[in-house]
Amino acid sequence: MAEQSWIDRLKSSKKTALIQDGKRKIHYLFTDGSEMTEEYDLKTDELIVRRCRQKSTLGAQGQWQVEVGEPLGAPVMSVESDVIKENCSNPVFVRKDTKTSFQWRVRNLPYPKDVFSVSVETSERCIIIKTSNKKYYKKFSIDDLNRSQLPLDSSALTFTHANNTLIVSYKKPKEILTLEQELLKELKKLKGTSDGDVDCKTQ
Template sequence: MAVQSWIDIVKSSKKTALIHDGKRKIHYHFKDGKEMAEEYDLKTDELIVRKWRHKSTLGVQGCWQVEVGEPLVSTTASLDSDVIKENCCNPVFVRKDTKINFQWRIRNLPYPKDVFSVLVEPPERCIIIKTSNKKYYKKFSIPDLDRSQLPLDSSALSFTHANNTLIVSYKKPKEILTFEQELLKELKKLKGTAEGDVDCKTQ
């Protein structure tokens, strides 16, 4: 029932579609005031970007928070060269899903694979990455499973390491695969306008 309720929330949201640059861009307005923006590859139907925006208690529009895709680059930091920037050698944590897996890539981790330990922590509803050399630790949840109130399964988790990048994969449960297929069918029915010819209908 929980999965169905999330499907209902998404289906009842106000959606605007835009086709641009080989992508299907969808903007969702939910009844609670939250907004979600997604971008899908037109050829493969793979999700490239998902980000969220919430209003504060005073009704001020917050900044976009990226859930899937490359993190947003701060324009203020790039305009002012004196701003303290994050070291380019620091680990970069990015979620990039495939059709069948939730997937995270952590770049700039130059350690051998046997140093890494990746495990599911069901009571905390999260995945933990740690290294035996104490050089990296990360704890993160899977929002898709939380929204649908689905349990975490250790057997769905796997990881590989290549080119200084740790790739963590979590096999999507069948409920999520069904939901994503249903949603994609619905999104394809939306009349996607070309960029520059879009009625934004934002309130």
């Protein structure tokens, strides 16, 4: 039996929708027990957050892994609190996509743009960020391309640097854009419950 494609997995998963705080929140439960949650901006349909978790070999729920959006447990700075100052100068790596690109931001990198090199490593299916001053190194893959088994293309990769933030963009291939449009149509058909009205459908 051929492996199910990603869009088919998404379509066959059990989905629950919730409309809350101007966002469409979707929970996916896949047949293998793994889960995914996504949050979309209701006005722009942009994906703000995606988290995934797998079941362990013993069937226990694993930890949520953040794929898109702010990392879990990121320190929230409040005006009164001076407590969480110690590591706010460490680089923070966050994925925030746009309609047409996958995008990653690395904050707290106060070096000139010519220090950075960003490249595609096709054999390892990943992107590598390096600095010539050896201050930062990051290797990461694009889960969306891996799930759809699409190749990495170095011509789709660009980067800029401004306000101590490195912004790496990877232009979404047409297969991904089509998949996202198809998925969004499906999600908009879901009857989303609103705040306080929890959807408890029986199987």
